[in-house]
Amino acid sequence: MCDQDASAEARPAVVILPAEIELASACPAYEALREAVASGVPAVIADLTGTTFCDYPGFHQLVTIGRQAAVGDVQLRLVMPADGTVRRWLEFLAQHRLVRVYPGLEAATTGRGR
Secondary structure (H helix, E strand, C coil): CHHHHHHHHCCCEEEECCCEECCCCCHHHHHHHHHHHHCCCCEEEEECCCCCEECHHHHHHHHHHHHHHHHCCCEEEEECCCCCHHHHHHHHCCHHHCCEEECCHHHHHHCCCC
């Protein structure tokens, strides 16, 4: 029974981000990410599969949360389709080097297939 409790604790937290991320409108989502990072889980997954727009301050905030997570030994994992607009912008801005990006939720959950 203790093993089951330990494995449940080891599961990443998943936060689904909105369809459009502008710094002002994304505050609740970013607060949810910060709370998940502070909760003690080993990884937090930001699910951007339904996100079609993210402004530059929004990308910057994701990277900042990723850095804060790393200080606490927590991984921030972003999920976004490989052919999506948001991912192309993330790569264009070279922010993909600062956070872990996965093509799907399953890959992000296991931490493989990056």
